[in-house]
Amino acid sequence: xxxxxxxxxxxxxxxxxxxxxxxxxxxxxxxxxxxxxxxxxxxxxxxxxxxxxxxxxxxxxxxxxxxxxxxxxxxxxxxxxxxxxxxxxxxxxxxxxxxxxxxxxxxxxxxxxxxxxxxxxxxxxxxxxxxxxxxxxxxxxxxxxxxxxxxxxxxxxxxxxxxxxxxxxxxxxxxxxxxxxxxxxxxxxxxxxxxxxxxxxxxxxxxxxxxxxxxxxxxxxxxxxxxxxxxxxxxxxxxxxxxxxxxxxxxxxxxxxxxxxxxxxxxxxxxxxxxxxxxxxxxxxxxxxxxxxxxxxxxxxxxxxxxxxxxx
Amino acid sequence: xxxxxxxxxxxxxxxxxxxxxxxxxxxxxxxxxxxxxxxxxxxxxxxxxxxxxxxxxxxxxxxxxxxxxxxxxxxxxxxxxxxxxxxxxxxxxxxxxxxxxxxxxxxxxxxxxxxxxxxxxxxxxxxxxxxxxxxxxxxxxxxxxxxxxxxxxxxxxxxxxxxxxxxxxxxxxxxxxxxxxxxxxxxxxxxxxxxxxxxxxxxxxxxxxxxxxxxxxxxxxxxxxxxxxxxxxxxxxxxxxxxxxxxxxxxxxxxxxxxxx
Numbered sequence: 001x002x003x004x005x006x007x008x009x010x011x012x013x014x015x016x017x018x019x020x021x022x023x024x025x026x027x028x029x030x031x032x033x034x035x036x037x038x039x040x041x042x043x044x045x046x047x048x049x050x051x052x053x054x055x056x057x058x059x060x061x062x063x064x065x066x067x068x069x070x071x072x073x074x075x076x077x078x079x080x081x082x083x084x085x086x087x088x089x090x091x092x093x094x095x096x097x098x099x100x101x102x103x104x105x106x107x108x109x110x111x112x113x114x115x116x117x118x119x120x121x122x123x124x125x126x127x128x129x130x131x132x133x134x135x136x137x138x139x140x141x142x143x144x145x146x147x148x149x150x151x152x153x154x155x156x157x158x159x160x161x162x163x164x165x166x167x168x169x170x171x172x173x174x175x176x177x178x179x180x181x182x183x184x185x186x187x188x189x190x191x192x193x194x195x196x197x198x199x200x201x202x203x204x205x206x207x208x209x210x211x212x213x214x215x216x217x218x219x220x221x222x223x224x225x226x227x228x229x230x231x232x233x234x235x236x237x238x239x240x241x242x243x244x245x246x247x248x249x250x251x252x253x254x255x256x257x258x259x260x261x262x263x264x265x266x267x268x269x270x271x272x273x274x275x276x277x278x279x280x281x282x283x284x285x286x287x288x289x290x291x292x293x294x295x296x297x298x299x300x301x302x303x304x305x306x307x308x309x310x311x312x
Numbered sequence: 313x314x315x316x317x318x319x320x321x322x323x324x325x326x327x328x329x330x331x332x333x334x335x336x337x338x339x340x341x342x343x344x345x346x347x348x349x350x351x352x353x354x355x356x357x358x359x360x361x362x363x364x365x366x367x368x369x370x371x372x373x374x375x376x377x378x379x380x381x382x383x384x385x386x387x388x389x390x391x392x393x394x395x396x397x398x399x400x401x402x403x404x405x406x407x408x409x410x411x412x413x414x415x416x417x418x419x420x421x422x423x424x425x426x427x428x429x430x431x432x433x434x435x436x437x438x439x440x441x442x443x444x445x446x447x448x449x450x451x452x453x454x455x456x457x458x459x460x461x462x463x464x465x466x467x468x469x470x471x472x473x474x475x476x477x478x479x480x481x482x483x484x485x486x487x488x489x490x491x492x493x494x495x496x497x498x499x500x501x502x503x504x505x506x507x508x509x510x511x512x513x514x515x516x517x518x519x520x521x522x523x524x525x526x527x528x529x530x531x532x533x534x535x536x537x538x539x540x541x542x543x544x545x546x547x548x549x550x551x552x553x554x555x556x557x558x559x560x561x562x563x564x565x566x567x568x569x570x571x572x573x
Contacts, residue, residue: 187567195572229565233315237573238565 008037010231014290015200015239016042019174020122020149023087025204025290026241031227032288033310043311044285045087046300047124047293048080049247052103052111053095059257061270062296073111077119084300090124090153090245090293091115096137097128105140112141116148124176124293126153126245135162142171153245154178154206157185160193168198176243181208181218183225190237204291205240211250212279223287244284247295250277274298282306315563316554317540319389319413320346320354321511323375325362334361334371339378346379350386352545353555357383358415359401360391368397373404380406389437389542391415395428402432411435415542416476418442419455423462426473430466437507438463438473440495445478452477452495456504474507474540475499481515482525489513489529493536500537507540508533510550527553534561 014026027041069076095103127134154176155163179186230238256273277299333341387410417425420442429436438459440452477495514522
């Protein structure tokens with residue numbers, strides 16, 4: 001008798017969420033890349049991170065790649081779009097940080113609007129370290145770009161009401177619910193966001209990210225358990241696509257920032273940063289990430305290749 | 313593991329309001345009772361039309377259609393001893409929200425309900441009884457086995473049967489409670505699904521005690537393996553206990569707002 005491959009069938013399915021006009025996330029009813037078990041849904045997507053200000057804190061290798069365009073977010077976004085073909089652009093409003101340039105929400109909205117007018121791919125709007133300021137920035141940006149289905153990264157426990165009300169309810173964009181690597185908090189925040197009246201198809205989640213070697217096993221097990229609850233237990237509160245801002249974490253750890261003169265035995269600083277970014281991205285993709293945000297063009301290329309090899 | 317399944321019991325011909333509504337084919341009181349149960353979190357709704365010897369074949373399809381038009385996402389449990397009425401109800405039943413449940417078969421005169429379930433790919437509640445309440449667990453398990461054998465012959469998979477060991481009233485049959493729980497355990501250990509009417513346990517007790525008695529019995533039965541129950545979903549204590557038991561059993565992931573879902 002011929003061997004019949006057993007298939008693990010789940011009752012649950014991840015919600016399909018459309019970013020922008022036609023970038024679809026989620027829809028899978030199997031564990032990540034388990035095409036032999038059933039429907040993998042939409043394949044994971046890659047976004048490139050840009051800033052609203054010159055990212056002087058970036059390690060030299062990655063900063064050099066963008067040195068001719070980093071003074072203007074529109075130029076930078078178009079450069080990425082044309083040269084590296086990402087699925088979306090993530091604009092991070094670091095300039096809004098009250099401890100830094102403290103740019104006003106109106107200034108940020110102006111930049112976001114220009115980007116939306118000049119870039120074809122959808123946008124993910126990310127904030128700075130200050131959640132209170134982010135709520136104000138997101139409100140203005142969402143107001144300037146209503147019903148675009150852009151993702152706002154993110155709503156956290158301390159600002160979800162304000163972010164959810166403006167981004168999701170008033171201006172019809174997508175709310176990313178961010179928790180800090182805690183399974184029960186991830187579920188709780190999703191429930192709270194839903195209770196504001198936001199539909200699951202207008203939500204994504206960031207369960208919390210870390211670079212490989214920095215508590216990464218907690219990230220991975222949290223994501224695994226989120227996916228198992230969503231698929232096995234049909235937990236609708238967790239059937240939400242996951243977006244992981246990999247580059248935010250992977251480029252600030254010592255492996256990525258220590259200059260070669262200080263750590264000659266570690267080799268090229270740029271290569272290390274890329275390696276950290278790729279390893280982190282592949283790890284979270286293997287645990288169910290539906291979208292990753294990356295910084296270095298080489299990482300984009302490798303991770304895209306990885307996704308293609310795993311899905312085609 | 314699947315979550316605990318609740319079947320709302322409040323559409324019952326024994327209620328004067330429902331009896332009258334069924335006689336007059338007046339949908340409103342039935343829909344109102346359905347709505348309060350669905351909102352309270354019942355997964356299935358039981359539709360008890362009584363023996364309905366006279367007009368069951370017409371009444372059951374009417375009730376099924378009336379409820380499914382209003383609540384397309386809520387599956388139904390068709391409850392009458394009249395086989396033709398069940399059959400007529402299943403024929404118009406939209407199975408999108410889930411298979412219909414036949415309430416009920418037993419090991420005696422109603423064993424044919426098993427064949428009906430097999431024929432229509434329905435689920436069925438299998439009462440572990442033949443005539444009246446089984447004397448002891450030897451009888452319960454014997455009837456359970458008879459139902460199972462009939463199901464095997466008819467081609468009905470065991471996971472389509474909810475075995476009901478017959479819950480009994482605490483006020484008067486206090487000495488039988490542990491035995492019923494033990495029956496739940498024995499049936500569960502065979503890998504079978506179980507159910508039971510929780511209100512049977514508290515029948516005749518003061519109103520203010522009924523919810524508590526049912527909730528505690530239910531929690532104890534869940535630990536013995538009980539997978540579903542026929543309940544009054546408006547009793548918040550019972551519902552909350554079931555939701556909490558699902559957490560302790562790790563059938564649902566904890567979140568602070570778990571009772572609100």
